[in-house]
Amino acid sequence: MTFDRSIKIAPSILSADFANFGEEIRAIEAQGADWVHVDVMDGHFVPNLTFGPPAVKAFRPHVKTVMDVHLMIAPVDPYIDAYAEAGADILTAHIEAGPHTHRTLQAIRGAGMKAGVALNPGTPADAVEHLLDLTDLICVMTVNPGFGGQKFIDMTAKVRRLREMIGDRPVHIEIDGGVDPTTAPLVVEAGADALVAGSAVFKGGSVGNPDVYGDNIRAIRAAAEGARKAA
Numbered sequence: 562m563t564f565d566r567s568i569k570i571a572p573s574i575l576s577a578d579f580a581n582f583g584e585e586i587r588a589i590e591a592q593g594a595d596w597v598h599v600d601v602m603d604g605h606f607v608p609n610l611t612f613g614p615p616a617v618k619a620f621r622p623h624v625k626t627v628m629d630v631h632l633m634i635a636p637v638d639p640y641i642d643a644y645a646e647a648g649a650d651i652l653t654a655h656i657e658a659g660p661h662t663h664r665t666l667q668a669i670r671g672a673g674m675k676a677g678v679a680l681n682p683g684t685p686a687d688a689v690e691h692l693l694d695l696t697d698l699i700c701v702m703t704v705n706p707g708f709g710g711q712k713f714i715d716m717t718a719k720v721r722r723l724r725e726m727i728g729d730r731p732v733h734i735e736i737d738g739g740v741d742p743t744t745a746p747l748v749v750e751a752g753a754d755a756l757v758a759g760s761a762v763f764k765g766g767s768v769g770n771p772d773v774y775g776d777n778i779r780a781i782r783a784a785a786e787g788a789r790k791a792a
């Protein structure tokens with residue numbers, strides 16, 4: 562994975578057909594997805610449950626781009642090796658998931674993955690000040706994590722602050738929650754480059770009608786790139 566700040570669209574398979582992940586992943590990639598975002602929830606850190614390492618491992622052969630695994634679990638450290646073994650390219654842990662995010666990020670890199678840190682809406686940008694050299698991606702949550710299809714919470718001031726703090730470091734700013742063609746320009750203008758979108762990509766489409774996924778991805782990308790040019 563090489564670093565650049567071009568716009569990346571990362572569909573969240575939380576909004577896919579859970580009985581058909583392989584085909585869904587192939588469909589979104591064929592329709593222009595840059596990364597595949599995988600939301601892991603434990604029913605403890607967040608009030609919802611999705612899947613664990615064996616399922617993520619089963620997704621791996623279908624992902625030809627980048628498998629971006631977002632852990633909404635606590636604790637994180639006992640599972641890092643399992644997600645490395647499952648084939649995650651990026652492994653993101655929440656800063657709120659435990660007291661030792663510094664150690665967690667080192668362990669994720671040590672296991673050969675890119676290390677991401679996610680911030681809930683209530684967590685300030687400054688929380689990552691001393692982690693910037695240990696991280697490859699900062700995920701700014703624009704919903705409270707746990708469910709797809711929630712309303713976007715405006716975190717543009719936080720994104721702007723992070724963009725300043727990051728400076729020239731090769732660190733992605735990812736936005737997760739409520740991203741669609743109307744909200745994408747706000748966060749891109751503030752400095753984001755990776756956009757997770759669940760409902761806005763999958764709505765109206767299916768593996769039998771995948772062109773809709775392509776239309777949805779192109780609409781988000783066009784809105785985001787328009788904001789980038791204007792910035």
Ligand code: DX5
Pocket residue numbers: 573575576598600631704705706707708709710711737738739740757758759760761
């Ligand atoms: C929320 C997840 C998101 C979610 C986004 O807890 O981390 O990745 O799937 O879904 P939308 O785009 O529908 O808000």
Ligand code: ZN
Pocket residue numbers: 573598599600631737757
């Ligand atoms: Zn996510």
